[in-house]
Structures are given as structure tokens and as C-alpha cells.
Amino acid sequence: MLSRTLVSLAAIPLILLALPSMAQDAAPQVTFKTTELAPGLHMLEGVGGFGGGNVGLLIGEDGVVLVDDSFPPHTEQLLAAIAEVVSEPIDFVINTHVHGDHLGGNSALSAQGSTLVAHDNVRSRLVKEGMPTPDGPQPAGKEMLPVLTFDDAVTFHLNGQESYVFHVEHAHTDGDAVIHFRTANVIHAGDVFFNGVFPFIDMDNGGSLDGYIAAQKRILEMADDESKIIPGHGPLATSADLKASIDMLESAKKAVGGLLAEGKSLDQILEAKPLADFESQSWQFITTERMIRQLHRGLTSQ
Numbered sequence: 001m002l003s004r005t006l007v008s009l010a011a012i013p014l015i016l017l018a019l020p021s022m023a024q025d026a027a028p029q030v031t032f033k034t035t036e037l038a039p040g041l042h043m044l045e046g047v048g049g050f051g052g053g054n055v056g057l058l059i060g061e062d063g064v065v066l067v068d069d070s071f072p073p074h075t076e077q078l079l080a081a082i083a084e085v086v087s088e089p090i091d092f093v094i095n096t097h098v099h100g101d102h103l104g105g106n107s108a109l110s111a112q113g114s115t116l117v118a119h120d121n122v123r124s125r126l127v128k129e130g131m132p133t134p135d136g137p138q139p140a141g142k143e144m145l146p147v148l149t150f151d152d153a154v155t156f157h158l159n160g161q162e163s164y165v166f167h168v169e170h171a172h173t174d175g176d177a178v179i180h181f182r183t184a185n186v187i188h189a190g191d192v193f194f195n196g197v198f199p200f201i202d203m204d205n206g207g208s209l210d211g212y213i214a215a216q217k218r219i220l221e222m223a224d225d226e227s228k229i230i231p232g233h234g235p236l237a238t239s240a241d242l243k244a245s246i247d248m249l250e251s252a253k254k255a256v257g258g259l260l261a262e263g264k265s266l267d268q269i270l271e272a273k274p275l276a277d278f279e280s281q282s283w284q285f286i287t288t289e290r291m292i293r294q295l296h297r298g299l300t301s302q
């Protein structure tokens, strides 16, 4: 395979570290864990560090579809994990949204011939502002841009699977797509769902508190007790896990909203610890304090 022989010198240490025997003594290094959720439908999770967003992979006789592609430090490992499941090239890559930990592998994949698909706003934000990362925006070259964009929804009819890709408005960002693999009863929610931890609602990129909750409710309506839900981050989920996220957001919104209605300032709200019941959902990126700030901004910007 050409891409293997042309592997850059910089990538070699990453590949070596990915070997289990050598990883034991090394610094944490992300590898990908693959779980088959239904025949031909897989979830790939980065483990051993911040592995980027969860990836979906649909394979079968008609072609290969990838949902999200993590980010550059992990592209080689991701492609290696995919190659263990399927040897054919990846035909389509669907980006769930504009964040760098979900579409950072776009350039590498389009160079391999994959067709990049996303909501209109993903492309327009990449063109206008570049790719958002926690370290600030990075320039997005032509090879990173989706070439097939949609406004409301698009359906893939491949591998005996109806894959309904639909937009949810102003949720995590303003370009979110959710993928409902209807035949398999699997949903890839992108970052409209962080399972078990506080979500990031990116209001600087068109996300909104109420849109986020509304999008989660729309996904919940599509799901049943048997559904498997791939969250953008966190472990594979059930509809009960999604319901728990909605309940948490609604209670948290109510708690912070109540304090706002009493005339409390942001500092007073932080001091009142309105999210004490949900402390276990605090994590490195969205701490309890940051979650309260998000709720406050969401409630005061409406």
C-alpha cells in the first residue's frame, strides 16, 4: 500500500508506540478499540489518552463509509485500526461537525480518494475561519473541505443499510449532523451527546443551550430500548443514557435559571454550587465551573 511505504519519519515513533509490547513502558499513546455494533457497523474509540471523537465505520459489499476521522496525531493509528476491519478504500467520510478532533483526518482521507460529506455550515466555517481546535483556529486547506454538503438531510443507501444523515440546528455548533443507521438501529450523535460527562456547547460556533437539548430530544424520539448510540465522546450509550443527559441539562438549566431569576450575579451563582448533584460529570475540558458558565451564557443570551 503506497501510503504505508511513504510513511513519514515523524510518524514512525507513533507506529512503534502503538505496538502493545512497546507501549507498556512508554508515555500514554492513543490506540483505537473497535467494537462491532451490528453486522458491518463498527465504533472506533481512541483509548490511552485524548483520542478525539468517537468514529463510526460502515462496511459491506457496496462501499465503506466513515463517520468522523479524529485528528492528525492519531490518523495513522486510526487508519491502521480501520485496515484491520476492511481492506477496501474509504469511499465516504461524513463529518458530524467542524471541530478539529472530529475532522482533523480529512486531508489525509481526501488524499486517499475519500469523498468528504458534511452540513453546509461545516464547509463555510472551515473556509471562513479555519478549523477550530482548543489551541485556536488552524488554517483549513482545500483538501480538508467537504465536497458534498447538505442543508437539512441526506440518505446513504449502501450495504443494505439506510443511513439517514440529518442536521440539528444550533446544538453543539451550527453545523451538526446526526447519523441514524435505521436498519441497524444505531445512531451516531456526534457531539450532540457526551455520554456521562458535561457536554461542550460551542456558542462561539453557533451552538445553543436550548438547541442542544432539543437536538437530544429529537434523537431520543428516534431511539428505542434496543438502540445503540455512539456519543461524540464517552462510552457507547443506550437511550437511557441519553435520557439521563437530557434530564441533567434540564435540571442544571433550571437550577442556574432559578438563581438568575433571584438576581444573582455569575460569581454568586458559581458560589452557590448549583451543580453539586452532578459533580461526577465534571472533567478536564468541561469542569463544573465551565458548565455553569455555559448555562449562564445560554440563559442570558436568549
Ligand SMILES: [Zn+2]
Binding pocket: 097, 099, 102, 172, 191, 232
Ligand atoms: Zn465537538
